[in-house]
Amino acid sequence: MSNQNQTQTNQGEGDREAARRYNEATREHARSADVEQEARDAAEQDPGEAAQSEAEGRARARENDPEVTRNYTRPSQD
16 A cells, blocks of 8 residues: 555544654654643733633634533524
């Protein structure tokens, strides 16, 4: 099988290659970055700015959070 065909193969539930790349990048960041300083910087974030950032992220999300209560008597807003 050629390399091109391997990258187009459906991996089913989850993408092992993407997960591997993510895990490697996360480990490298934790090893090389000043994670303690990043945590301090995040703690200093304005709560209003944090709420706005979260709202923007949720707006871009593909699916709703399953923990959010839904009203199934109304039609979907999608």
